[in-house]
Amino acid sequence: MAFIAGILTALLVLNCLVLILLVLIQLPKKDAGAGMAFGGGAADALFGAGSGNALTKITKWATIIFFLMALFLGYLEDQLHNRRSSSEFEKQVQQKQTETPVALPPSLPAASPPTAAGTNSLLSVPLTTPGTTPATAPAHPPAAPPQSK
Numbered sequence: 001m002a003f004i005a006g007i008l009t010a011l012l013v014l015n016c017l018v019l020i021l022l023v024l025i026q027l028p029k030k031d032a033g034a035g036m037a038f039g040g041g042a043a044d045a046l047f048g049a050g051s052g053n054a055l056t057k058i059t060k061w062a063t064i065i066f067f068l069m070a071l072f073l074g075y076l077e078d079q080l081h082n083r084r085s086s087s088e089f090e091k092q093v094q095q096k097q098t099e100t101p102v103a104l105p106p107s108l109p110a111a112s113p114p115t116a117a118g119t120n121s122l123l124s125v126p127l128t129t130p131g132t133t134p135a136t137a138p139a140h141p142p143a144a145p146p147q148s149k
Helices: 002-025 042-047 054-099
Strands: none
Touching: 002 054
């Protein structure tokens, strides 16, 4: 399908070049004034009964082909991108799952009953109440404040 999209893209570019050349070689009408520049008679020139010469008819059909190819190519690229991205995503997920299996979280140690009165198995410090404090000396005495001169 990507091959078809590439061919259609090349055909669309060629169609654009043909349209540019067709528009450039067309001669303006005798009454092509400021009103014609703003679409004053474009509908008559393109869709009038039997109006225009071969260049205007070829331009009309090249324009129709341009719009149809652009719409179809947009649809084709959208389908190609959606299919490719979903399949690539699935492949990446499967590859990642096979490379690194899901690691289980480390098991927590089983909670044991308190070993001594006032200690908790999860904490290694004794539990105290607000009224009692442990009578231990600090490991490092506080530093003396700097003396100013």
